[in-house]
Amino acid sequence: PQLRRAIEECKRVILALPEHSERQKDAVVRLIHLRLKLQELKDPGEDEPNIRVVLEHRFYKEKSKSVKQMCDKCSTIIWGLIQTWYTCTGCYYRCHSKCLPLVSRPCVRAQVSHQAEYQLSICPESGLDSQDYRCAECRAPISLRGVPSEARQCDYTGLYYCSSCHWNDLAVVPARAIHNWDFEPRKVSRCSMRYLALMVSRPVLKLREINPLLFNYVEELVEIR
Known part of the structure; x- marks a missing residue:
């Protein structure tokens, strides 16, 4: 008091x-x-367990006190000197100890392991009404007017997210690259950003089957055909 x-x-x-x-x-x-x-x-944190498993995340309690990070759940700063925080060893999701019970995003690396494939439709939007005007991840109320929270569209999934789940990160969207040979980074959600980063080294795209005409129009592809 x-x-x-x-x-x-x-x-x-x-x-x-x-x-x-x-x-x-x-x-x-x-x-x-x-x-x-x-x-x-x-948040005393001394009695917190070193390992926590939540939604297939394998969280380890961090020892670093000097590194300043952002919490993936509440979007506020993690003050390592006085706050307990955890990092998922699979997808590197970071959050305060107090935010662990609120985590709603499953581990993206586990998702990649279960089903390693890309969304190949360009920004497949179905509208905010199909989401009941709620964030696609945490289900917080959202709207295009920003009340109670701004709706931000992910160019990869086409879904809308709140500002805590979508930080306006930029990434190349595979569907745009494959269909339009467009490599301009677009705004994507945090979940999509992590998913695309983990998928980038996986040879899962069969370009000749998906868009064979591309080989007739892209000089770099003509040379390797």
Whole structure:
């Protein structure tokens, strides 16, 4: 309770001080330290198990305290000095210890192992209504107006995601490369980004069967035909 009161008092001081003044900057730094201290009390982490298995993820507790990462679940910073965090050894999904029970994305490496194939339709959209106006991954409410959360389309799956599951990462989309010889990176969800990264070295595309005409129009392919 005392720490929470100190945080609220610090907020009031920040609002009362002249904007961009040195005193206000000092107060902001103090507020950050107070909030981190509060988080430390919530997340002691010493008794956390070293290995956790969730949705085929094999999470290992990280030892590094100096590396600053972003949590794949809540999209906030992982402060390694005071917070316990885990990394999946398969797909490198990272999250706070407190976010582990909330993880909704299955391990992408497990998905690749079970069914290693690409989506070969270009951005196969079916509309937000088909998703019940919810994120395709975590099922949070979304809309194109950004209320309560912005709907972001993944160019690989054609599905819509919330801003926590879609960080506007860019990736080359296989369907566009195969059908249009288009290698311009497009915005994809976090899940698609990891999936494409894990699939890139797998020889699963039979280009002659999928688009044989490409060999007549692309000079590089004509040479190797």
